[in-house]
Amino acid sequence: MSVAVQVNREGDHARLVLTGPFDLAHAMAVARAAQSAEGRLSGCRLVDVDLTHLDRIDGAGAVLLARLLDRLEDGQSAARIAEGNNPEAARLIALYRERRTEHPVTRIRTMTSLTRIGALAAQLPGKANDALDFTGRCAVALPKAAATPSSIDWHSLPRLIQGIGADALPVTSAANLLVGVIIGFLGVSQLGRFGAVAYVPQLVVVAHFRELGPLVTAIVVAGRSGAGLASEIATMKVSEEVDALRSMGFDPLRWLVVPRCIAVAASVPLLTWIGDLLALVGGLMATAVITQMTPRAYIRATMDAITAGDLLAGLVKTPFLALAIGLIACGQGLLTRGGAAAVGSRTTTAVVLAIFSVIVISALFTFFFALIGI
Amino acid sequence: MSLSRPHITVDDLRIGWGERVLMQHINFQIERGTIFTILGGSGCGKSSLLRYLIGLEQPQAGRIDIDGIGEPHRCEGVPPFGVLFQSGALFSSMTLAENLALPLTTWTAIRGATAMQLVQAKLDLVGLGPFAEHLPGEISGGMKKRAGIARALMLEPDLLFLDEPSAGLDPISAVELDQLILTLSRDLGITVVIVTHELPSIFLVADHCIVLEKEAKGIVARGDPRNLRDESVIPFVHNFFTRSSPRISAKQGG
Numbered sequence: 001m002s003v004a005v006q007v008n009r010e011g012d013h014a015r016l017v018l019t020g021p022f023d024l025a026h027a028m029a030v031a032r033a034a035q036s037a038e039g040r041l042s043g044c045r046l047v048d049v050d051l052t053h054l055d056r057i058d059g060a061g062a063v064l065l066a067r068l069l070d071r072l073e074d075g076q077s078a079a080r081i082a083e084g085n086n087p088e089a090a091r092l093i094a095l096y097r098e099r100r101t102e103h104p105v106t107r108i109r110t111m112t113s114l115t116r117i118g119a120l121a122a123q124l125p126g127k128a129n130d131a132l133d134f135t136g137r138c139a140v141a142l143p144k145a146a147a148t149p150s151s152i153d154w155h156s157l158p159r160l161i162q163g164i165g166a167d168a169l170p171v172t173s174a175a176n177l178l179v180g181v182i183i184g185f186l187g188v189s190q191l192g193r194f195g196a197v198a199y200v201p202q203l204v205v206v207a208h209f210r211e212l213g214p215l216v217t218a219i220v221v222a223g224r225s226g227a228g229l230a231s232e233i234a235t236m237k238v239s240e241e242v243d244a245l246r247s248m249g250f251d252p253l254r255w256l257v258v259p260r261c262i263a264v265a266a267s268v269p270l271l272t273w274i275g276d277l278l279a280l281v282g283g284l285m286a287t288a289v290i291t292q293m294t295p296r297a298y299i300r301a302t303m304d305a306i307t308a309g310d311l312l313a314g315l316v317k318t319p320f321l322a323l324a325i326g327l328i329a330c331g332q333g334l335l336t337r338g339g340a341a342a343v344g345s346r347t348t349t350a351v352v353l354a355i356f357s358v359i360v361i362s363a364l365f366t367f368f369f370a371l372i373g374i
Numbered sequence: 375m376s377l378s379r380p381h382i383t384v385d386d387l388r389i390g391w392g393e394r395v396l397m398q399h400i401n402f403q404i405e406r407g408t409i410f411t412i413l414g415g416s417g418c419g420k421s422s423l424l425r426y427l428i429g430l431e432q433p434q435a436g437r438i439d440i441d442g443i444g445e446p447h448r449c450e451g452v453p454p455f456g457v458l459f460q461s462g463a464l465f466s467s468m469t470l471a472e473n474l475a476l477p478l479t480t481w482t483a484i485r486g487a488t489a490m491q492l493v494q495a496k497l498d499l500v501g502l503g504p505f506a507e508h509l510p511g512e513i514s515g516g517m518k519k520r521a522g523i524a525r526a527l528m529l530e531p532d533l534l535f536l537d538e539p540s541a542g543l544d545p546i547s548a549v550e551l552d553q554l555i556l557t558l559s560r561d562l563g564i565t566v567v568i569v570t571h572e573l574p575s576i577f578l579v580a581d582h583c584i585v586l587e588k589e590a591k592g593i594v595a596r597g598d599p600r601n602l603r604d605e606s607v608i609p610f611v612h613n614f615f616t617r618s619s620p621r622i623s624a625k626q627g628g
Contacts, residue, residue: 027482
């Protein structure tokens with residue numbers, strides 16, 4: 001039997017006869033039948049609802065009928081339910097009518113691309129403010145931490161250095177080795193056209209030591225350890241562990257952020273230095289495979305090309321890149337509010353910001369070195 | 375589906391992980407339209423038993439039969455019952471309305487104004503009408519549990535499983551939640567299975583109960599909780615219902 005709301009009207013008195021299944025599976029049909037009946041009831045002063053022929057009813061059907069009756073009564077009609085042999089249906093409709101509350105209209109969020117861009121733009125000032133506020137609080141925390149070393153969780157430092165430094169060694173080494181190979185291949189293919197293959201070792205040294213070594217290492221650490229730090233602290237924040245630290249008198253900045261920043265700042269220069277050595281091996285492999293240059297000649301040329309300036313120009317920026325990664329990851333973690341979804345979104349933001357910051361800081365150093373002639 | 379058959383029949387169930395047996399020889403029946411509570415001390419396996427009843431785990435031996443559904447762990451498609459997890463388990467990135475709309479839009483063809491009307495009615499039913507657009511992080515623990523119940527009711531189930539619904543709530547919120555459970559059972563005719571150890575809730579809502587004990591690895595008592603409180607001679611059951619501890623009694627006596 002299909003859903004129907006039959007309207008028998010006599011003057012300003014109407015009788016609604018409901019037939020068929022008024023349940024969740026037929027909710028759309030019930031909604032349409034109710035809407036159609038409502039249109040035919042305008043001007044009625046008394047509406048009797050006959051539930052006798054109702055096949056079955058559940059909460060969904062009862063809600064739609066209850067709202068129909070609410071609207072009729074709002075329109076100055078009196079609604080009466082003739083429950084007949086169906087007192088359960090009458091009770092169910094009454095339950096949803098009694099429990100109705102006044103509330104704002106609900107909607108499911110549907111953000112268009114334009115709305116999303118607008119929402120992101122609107123968040124920018126707040127995010128910049130958060131970042132500046134966090135940096136300021138860290139700057140204040142550092143002298144306090146130096147004055148009271150016991151306020152720092154030194155016990156976690158070896159574990160953190162292991163996680164951020166030693167455990168990252170295979171992936172940063174592989175990345176630097178491959179970058180060395182790439183520079184070697186590029187150098188041979190481009191410089192070889194001018195018969196200048198002998199300058200490939202110098203190209204590898206300058207390009208990798210000064211720029212690519214610190215950048216590649218920092219990007220890998222930002223992606224790997226930045227995500228780890230951000231999600232760890234974000235999870236601590238949403239599970240109220242950070243609040244627990246505060247309640248016990250610990251400053252989360254000193255207890256959590258300082259050791260993590262120290263661990264990153266200690267690890268990244270070492271990883272970069274090891275990565276530099278492996279890039280030289282990568283360059284050697286590429287050159288030895290596709291040119292006549294002997295490994296001995298390559299190594300000699302490399303030794304001649306390496307200068308303290310190139311090595312230091314690269315290594316000096318690594319602590320700054322490391323600090324940017326640590327501060328951004330920890331800061332984003334501490335800014336987390338909400339539940340599991342917030343942890344994910346903060347971690348993503350932390351990685352994106354950390355990688356972007358690493359590139360910007362590296363570019364600023366290059367510009368500065370060029371200005372002072374190093 | 376028959377009105378005379380029990381809604382749930384548990385027959386010689388054995389549960390556990392690997393070689394480890396958590397509980398065995400579990401037998402009970404739950405009548406349609408009643409409120410049934412699974413009781414026991416912390417760590418005795420109440421919530422684990424619930425996981426088997428809702429089909430998240432497969433029993434080592436024995437059988438769970440839900441009338442009209444069969445064995446719950448073999449169920450696929452539209453969930454045949456509603457479940458409230460201990461924490462509410464609302465999706466934190468969605469508003470309450472979106473949380474409630476999710477099962478509706480996933481499993482039915484209901485959309486648009488009709489869907490929102492049903493969502494709003496369920497929120498009204500649990501007293502959360504004005505909070506439809508709040509995120510779970512913005513409401514209290516008791517409200518999260520009520521929202522969890524509303525979400526569990528979205529597909530109009532005739533069977534509801536509630537894991538510790540009133541644990542951690544203030545007395546007023548707890549009694550409001552208990553009243554809501556009574557309303558759901560009496561007015562909507564829903565069979566409600568509750569895992570709890572909250573005595574006031576048990577005495578207020580439960581029609582029937584089983585008491586589990588860790589050492590016995592199974593059921594040590596069953597019946598009307600009020601009768602068990604007044605008449606049981608089993609020490610664990612007596613202590614459970616009278617909130618007494620043999621260790622404290624021994625210390626005070628000594």
